[in-house]
Amino acid sequence: MTSSASSNFEPGAPFDFATVADAMKIMGHSAWLDMKRHAEGPDWVEIALPWHADIVADADSGVLASGPIISLMDNATGIAVWKKRGSFLPQVTVDLRVDYMRPARPGATVIGRGECYKITRSFAFVRGVAYDESIDDPVAHVVGSFILVGGETPA
Numbered sequence: 001m002t003s004s005a006s007s008n009f010e011p012g013a014p015f016d017f018a019t020v021a022d023a024m025k026i027m028g029h030s031a032w033l034d035m036k037r038h039a040e041g042p043d044w045v046e047i048a049l050p051w052h053a054d055i056v057a058d059a060d061s062g063v064l065a066s067g068p069i070i071s072l073m074d075n076a077t078g079i080a081v082w083k084k085r086g087s088f089l090p091q092v093t094v095d096l097r098v099d100y101m102r103p104a105r106p107g108a109t110v111i112g113r114g115e116c117y118k119i120t121r122s123f124a125f126v127r128g129v130a131y132d133e134s135i136d137d138p139v140a141h142v143v144g145s146f147i148l149v150g151g152e153t154p155a
Contacts, residue, residue: 033071040083095141111130115128
């Protein structure tokens with residue numbers, strides 16, 4: 001991560017999706033999975049998970065493994081919490097339930113949309129959807145919660 005991106009990613013720094021996207025390119029499993037910033041709205045973010053052979057569960061069918069989709073949705077919903085809080089503050093995934101509707105289409109990029117719909121003093125509650133061709137034909141739905149570890153959520 002560049003030094004400017006690193007300093008903007010410090011705990012308490014104002015949230016900026018572009019800063020997160022820069023970090024996703026070079027850090028941890030999001031870099032290995034090649035996750036990318038896709039879109040954002042007032043209360044949601046989307047991350048793209050491009051199809052590649054290393055994350056396929058079954059070589060004959062080309063269907064993606066479930067682990068990368070779970071990781072995609074954990075990232076999308078976690079980033080949505082930062083967006084809702086307005087800053088980079090520590091948090092921990094407590095629960096993330098993933099209900100699969102169907103396999104992702106072989107060769108297709110999967111998009112993960114995460115939304116943080118409620119924040120309390122200690123918890124953030126999230127929901128989301130993973131899809132490939134259309135959000136109206138989801139691969140999976142998720143709901144979950146995060147513990148808010150430090151800092152105050154700006155009003």
